[in-house]
Amino acid sequence: MITSQTQLSINNYPNYFIMNTTTEVQVDPFKIIQVGLSFWSSKTLLSATKLGLFTLLGDKKALTAEEIRAELGLNEKGLYVRDFLDALFSMGFLQRNGVGAEATYQNTLNTAMFLDKNQPSYLGGFLEMANDREYKFWGDLEEGLITGKPQNEIKYTGKSSFEAIYEKPESLAQFTEAMSSIQKLSFMGFAEQFDFSPYKQVLDVGGSAGLLSALIAHQHAHLHCTTFDLPKLEPFAKKTAEQYGVADRVTVKNGDFFRDSFPEADVITMGNILHSFDMETKRMLIRKAYEALPEGGCLAVIEMILDNERKENTFGLLMSLNMLIESDSGFNYTQNQFKQWTSEAGFSRVEFFPLGGPVSAGIAYK
Numbered sequence: 001m002i003t004s005q006t007q008l009s010i011n012n013y014p015n016y017f018i019m020n021t022t023t024e025v026q027v028d029p030f031k032i033i034q035v036g037l038s039f040w041s042s043k044t045l046l047s048a049t050k051l052g053l054f055t056l057l058g059d060k061k062a063l064t065a066e067e068i069r070a071e072l073g074l075n076e077k078g079l080y081v082r083d084f085l086d087a088l089f090s091m092g093f094l095q096r097n098g099v100g101a102e103a104t105y106q107n108t109l110n111t112a113m114f115l116d117k118n119q120p121s122y123l124g125g126f127l128e129m130a131n132d133r134e135y136k137f138w139g140d141l142e143e144g145l146i147t148g149k150p151q152n153e154i155k156y157t158g159k160s161s162f163e164a165i166y167e168k169p170e171s172l173a174q175f176t177e178a179m180s181s182i183q184k185l186s187f188m189g190f191a192e193q194f195d196f197s198p199y200k201q202v203l204d205v206g207g208s209a210g211l212l213s214a215l216i217a218h219q220h221a222h223l224h225c226t227t228f229d230l231p232k233l234e235p236f237a238k239k240t241a242e243q244y245g246v247a248d249r250v251t252v253k254n255g256d257f258f259r260d261s262f263p264e265a266d267v268i269t270m271g272n273i274l275h276s277f278d279m280e281t282k283r284m285l286i287r288k289a290y291e292a293l294p295e296g297g298c299l300a301v302i303e304m305i306l307d308n309e310r311k312e313n314t315f316g317l318l319m320s321l322n323m324l325i326e327s328d329s330g331f332n333y334t335q336n337q338f339k340q341w342t343s344e345a346g347f348s349r350v351e352f353f354p355l356g357g358p359v360s361a362g363i364a365y366k
Helices: 004-012 030-036 038-051 065-072 078-090 109-114 124-138 141-147 153-157 161-166 169-193 211-219 231-243 279-292 314-326 335-345
Strands: 018-020 025-027 094-097 104-107 201-205 224-229 250-254 267-271 298-303 349-354 360-365
Touching (some): 065 078, 078 104, 124 314, 141 314, 169 231, 169 298, 201 279, 211 224, 335 360
């Protein structure tokens, strides 16, 4: 607790960093400033990804600021290019050898693996979409909190984000690539960690580009997987199955998971589906899964499921705010909420296991 004596010290002390010996409270405004201006660092990384900097530096290439400026077609004011690169170096996204105009820049292990488009582990698709779409929409967060309305394409065009994305082939391609890139690691973790040995048929509801089905089929040769989504996603899903060499064991089935019954399967998966919708829609999708499953089957959701105290998964909470930006009433949910909804649908028990970072799997057994 900051006492009046502490407050007096703050008001009169010439510096910002104060240790009050009476209360032993350290006052430091830097975290406030750092978070308040974190869009500086965010936009710097997003711009580097969008410009293709990390791809340019692939294969352990080391280039000077001037060489990078020329390759990327940046402005001739080289000082700002060096500021840009040195900021990325300071944040840990580049390595630098030397100082000044002759210094060379290289990828770090992380940026080489995850932000070079030529690598199969590329995750930058999601950052590119964040740069092109979400960055400007998040500028209206306070309006969203006041009105409760989405702040994405629907605000400007009258069309929902999915309508706007699906009507343009280039937008749909970027969106599916973004979703695949950001979900790949957690999907791989689920395919490796979950025990599929008792099952034969897997259905991925809202499968998008078919990545989860392809990864599961690739990891488990005895399984047949079906990816279930709208017809416009079919070419992407077929391409993914072919890329992973599992086209003979991945079926692409067209359908609308709001209107159509789910095809029967032993395991039904939903990768980042439930968080997009309101509570009643979440319950409806869980009920439909229950109805499509046999006794002994299970529903597996892969999401940024929140801890019950709602304090540990900061990224998951921010993603829930992103649902305010992107949807009418989507939100992230806690483990207890998932247990409640699956119990209401008839599932007998639930378990959870982490998949890395803020993502975990929730398994409900029938």
